[in-house]
Amino acid sequence: MATKKTSPRRNPMDQIMQASAAFGFRVYKSVFRHSWPDSARTRSLATMSNVFLHLHPTTIRRASLKVTYTFCLGGLSFFFFLVLTVSGVLLMFYYVPSVTQAYQDIKDLQTVVFAGQFLRNMHRWGAHAMVIVVFLHMCRVFYTRAYRPPREFNWVVGVLLLVLTFLLSFSGYLLPWDQLSFWAVTVGTNIAKATPFVGPEAQFLLIGGYEIGQNALIRFYTLHVIALPLAAAVLIAVHFWRVRKDGFSGGL
């Protein structure tokens, strides 16, 4: 009896451990559907059966992996887009797009909100980084001639994404409502006024008046947090889909 009691199978602690391990494995399986990707089949499944990863093919030429070909720039463009989306949503909890409140909200963010300054910094530097990285990605694609047929259209989608990136950054620039943002956007939208034939109309459409004020702020805000990110997300989806369907140019 005594020996039986101390045998591992009967130890209640071991039984609990075994049961929870089995349960844990069941939960893992229910999420991932396959065991740890260490065989050809499970590695294929790892990309195929995961909604976030399945944009990738399951296999790739080893030569395509060369980092000095892409310098990860397309992936980094997307990375910064995601960082900006997440930090931007968090900023939205604190920011009211009103000329009487916006500036104070930013001040509060920097002084009273926990990690608010850090959050704002991340959004600001991330935005600058995205402009640079997207531009460099375009240069990479150009100089490797990766726009060759059948990728012409994806290049055009890319150009639209570059424009959207500029517009996203510019529309966000007004929101802190300080001297910097106010005058930068005044200068920027005065350029729109110089459009031949429809200049004043174009500027009026953009800022909802003759000078930057509440109308301009709400327009820029709406563009910045909804319209432009949505457009960018759709175009990025198209862009990735086309990279996948047209085939990646590297390592051929």
Add this chain to the structure above:
Amino acid sequence: MADTSQERQANQEQAQAAAAETNRRAEARRRHDASNPLDKARPHRLLAVVKKEAGFIPTKEPSTIVHVWPHLLMIEFLCAIVFTVTLFITSAFINAPLEDLANPERTPNPSKAPWYFLNLQELLLHMDGGLAGVIVPTVVLLLIALVPYFDLGPGQMGRWFTSERGKAVVQFSAIYTAFWLFFLIAFDIFFPVKTLMKNLFPDASGKGILTTIKIPIPGGDPTYEPTPGGMLNVSVTPADIIFSNWIIPISVIFILSGLLIFLVRKRFNADRRDIFQALFTGFVVAFAITTVVGTAFRGYGQNFDWLWWAFKRPL
């Protein structure tokens, strides 16, 4: 009672059969995985040894295929980690700027757009606002978008600068563009083209000729005020402005691009892809230089200021 025990036995048998089936499948899978060539370290094998002349010489290494998990995903993951950490550190130590509350009454001098538009603001100093701010960027973006539809010549894809010649063309174009841009910016500082043109086309009041012309309105009432004399006032851009803001900058752009094409053709025997590379490089270098000059070296009244960057407005 008998029924239930029979049922129980049947159930047990079924469970055993299912377990056996699972085992069989697992074994089959294992064997399948093991036989998958992707799991083997060596993707090619020696078939025969032939004399050198007899075989064809492959131009590429035999292509090896690897799984995206983990090979590509590991790179993406590392890249994301590195940049997350970098962004965290940057954000922990450098604060985003925040100036005083917006005040429409107090115009800062200089007033500048965000840095990525300062290239356009730089152009604005040298040409018409519509040309610099709208026409040039629109045309440039359209031309860039159209490149793949016209770059259809032979040659590889997937190699940096396409060829050694392409690389030389890009280097040459970068130096060429940098030289001309610095020259043009310096020229406009020491001999402002707008003033030069004003001196070339003076009128009595020194305002430039042809500022407004009057066209008689057929059947117009000569006594009608406030548009006097039955005349239609048409304002016409003065000749000096037409020259300094339109004709000269457009000519400069076309002549310098044309000269670049001519030179890379002559010097490097450039093909069409190389010409596109030359022009694109011209764009990138011009974009970079005008951005830096506009950001760091334009001070009070947008005048050139070597030291402005030292007191620079935040980004």
